[in-house]
Amino acid sequence: MTKKALLLGAGFSYDLGMPLASSFTDDFFYFLTPERLSRCIKIWREADPYGPDRQIDPLAIDEVFDIYERSRGDGSNYEGFLKSLQNEYHRLGASQPWRDSFHYAFGRIFEIVVRMFWKYQVHNFGWYLANRHLYDSFSRIVPSDEELWVVSLNHDLFIEFLCLKAGIPLSFGSTTSILIPESNQNMKKQVLFSAVDRKNMNLTDMDFLRNQRGVNLIKLHGGINEFTFDDDSKVLQVALGTGDTELSYLMKTSCVLNDFGYFVNGSRVRIHGEIAISNMQGEMGFLRHSILTGGYKYSETFDPKPGEEKIRLMDEVFGIVEEITIIGYGFADEHVNLRLYNAMLMNPDLSLVIVNPGILEIPPILKPFNYKQRVRLAKCGCPEWLSYLDNGSWDSELMITLEVTRANRKAMDEQYRQRILSTGS
Numbered sequence: 001m002t003k004k005a006l007l008l009g010a011g012f013s014y015d016l017g018m019p020l021a022s023s024f025t026d027d028f029f030y031f032l033t034p035e036r037l038s039r040c041i042k043i044w045r046e047a048d049p050y051g052p053d054r055q056i057d058p059l060a061i062d063e064v065f066d067i068y069e070r071s072r073g074d075g076s077n078y079e080g081f082l083k084s085l086q087n088e089y090h091r092l093g094a095s096q097p098w099r100d101s102f103h104y105a106f107g108r109i110f111e112i113v114v115r116m117f118w119k120y121q122v123h124n125f126g127w128y129l130a131n132r133h134l135y136d137s138f139s140r141i142v143p144s145d146e147e148l149w150v151v152s153l154n155h156d157l158f159i160e161f162l163c164l165k166a167g168i169p170l171s172f173g174s175t176t177s178i179l180i181p182e183s184n185q186n187m188k189k190q191v192l193f194s195a196v197d198r199k200n201m202n203l204t205d206m207d208f209l210r211n212q213r214g215v216n217l218i219k220l221h222g223g224i225n226e227f228t229f230d231d232d233s234k235v236l237q238v239a240l241g242t243g244d245t246e247l248s249y250l251m252k253t254s255c256v257l258n259d260f261g262y263f264v265n266g267s268r269v270r271i272h273g274e275i276a277i278s279n280m281q282g283e284m285g286f287l288r289h290s291i292l293t294g295g296y297k298y299s300e301t302f303d304p305k306p307g308e309e310k311i312r313l314m315d316e317v318f319g320i321v322e323e324i325t326i327i328g329y330g331f332a333d334e335h336v337n338l339r340l341y342n343a344m345l346m347n348p349d350l351s352l353v354i355v356n357p358g359i360l361e362i363p364p365i366l367k368p369f370n371y372k373q374r375v376r377l378a379k380c381g382c383p384e385w386l387s388y389l390d391n392g393s394w395d396s397e398l399m400i401t402l403e404v405t406r407a408n409r410k411a412m413d414e415q416y417r418q419r420i421l422s423t424g425s
Contacts, residue, residue, distance in 0.1 A: 002322045002323055003320060005149035005317055005324045006149070006326075007151050008151070008153060008154055008159075009329030010329075011327060012154065012382050013156050015134055015402065016134075016158050017127040017128045021079070021332075024077075028078040029078075030417055031421040032109070034068075041061055044064075044104065056097055060088070060105075061105060064102070067085060078113065080295075082106065082110070083296070085109070086294050086295055088102040089102040089103050107272040107273045108272055111272060114224065118224050120156075132162070137390035140390045141389050141390060147208070147215070147216050151317060152217065154221075156223070159215065160240060160249060164244055168214060169209060169212070172194050172196075174195055174239075175206060178229070179193075180193060183261045183262060184263055191238060192239040193227075193236040194237050198306075198307075202312065206313075218310060221292040224253060225238040226290040228288045229288070236287070238256060256275070257275075262276035299335075300334065318339060321350070322351070323350070324340070325352075338365075340365070344369045350374070352369075355380065357380055357381050358379075383402060384402065
């Protein structure tokens with residue numbers, strides 16, 4: 001049987017309730033208005049995040065607003081804005097206070113991005129429940145006696161949800177587990193995490209499903225249910241329990257994001273970009289959000305560096321499969337494009353199917369492999385393609401349903417703006 005993998009972009013999750021990058025950008029700038037950012041900058045100018053001996057530069061903090069105005073005015077997407085902040089941090093010859101200032105500002109804005117992704121997941125959960133039947137074919141494309149590899153560029157929980165709904169075994173490749181209490185003030189409420197050491201993030205040492213039905217999931221850019229721990233030496237995911245439903249798993253993830261904490265003299269310890277937690281002995285530790293965004297997700301070379309173990313893991317997966325179906329990915333991440341090119345170059349038996357309703361031609365980086373049907377295009381959305389694979393024909397009734405569903409999406413998106421973004425909750 002042909003070993004297969006899915007490579008998922010934002011288009012995979014769109015019909016389940018997540019936004020495309022353009023919509024997220026609109027919502028991001030809708031929430032982060034000039035007035036709101038100005039208030040934040042006044043506070044950040046007085047901040048002392050790195051201690052009294054390492055002051056930030058107020059002029060650099062002011063420059064954040066100028067970069068914001070330029071990004072907002074020239075139509076940059078939210079990742080372009082974040083990349084501009086990162087560029088200042090990495091700028092050759094920049095002083096330490098300047099670098100620290102942009103590192104701090106990026107971290108604070110990054111927290112807004114993470115919060116927005118979680119808000120989408122929670123607010124649009126009803127939309128997911130109403131439309132998950134559109135993805136019923138997903139369970140039937142998972143082989144009966146073979147694993148399906150899924151490399152996701154998304155941060156959402158929809159693969160976990162679909163597997164829970166259909167009773168499909170799912171593995172993050174974790175090798176151990178860690179139990180973490182809600183806080184040092186509430187040690188009885190605990191959440192189980194699956195875990196793997198970064199040094200062991202390879203196919204040989206990880207505990208993925210093999211030669212049996214199930215999904216092996218790699219979130220290349222992190223997820224709202226995934227964190228790094230123990231000085232970034234471990235990667236943790238909120239564990240999937242045998243009795244979990246989609247709702248219970250969402251609630252466990254929400255508990256980590258909202259309720260986890262460490263308290264000193266009755267006050268919660270707050271550190272930007274991290275969640276202060278307690279271990280089972282009441283000692284403080286930290287969970288760091290794993291989501292990668294902006295312009296520095298991975299380096300441009302094929303030589304993986306510390307912290308880039310997942311890109312090596314993706315390379316390994318691409319090296320053992322014979323077909324990769326790319327769904328809803330716009331080929332905007334050069335580190336992914338280069339790995340696809342390299343995989344096609346190294347394995348003459350590897351073929352690609354690109355599923356995207358807006359695609360008009362084979363992406364330039366893949367044109368050298370446009371022979372013997374090695375790269376095929378499917379100009380449609382994810383539900384239509386899953387149904388086609390399942391049934392062997394196009395479902396006209398499904399297409400009519402999707403047309404109506406997608407037309408109703410604008411109302412839900414506007415509701416999200418009014419209920420969530422306008423209130424700043």
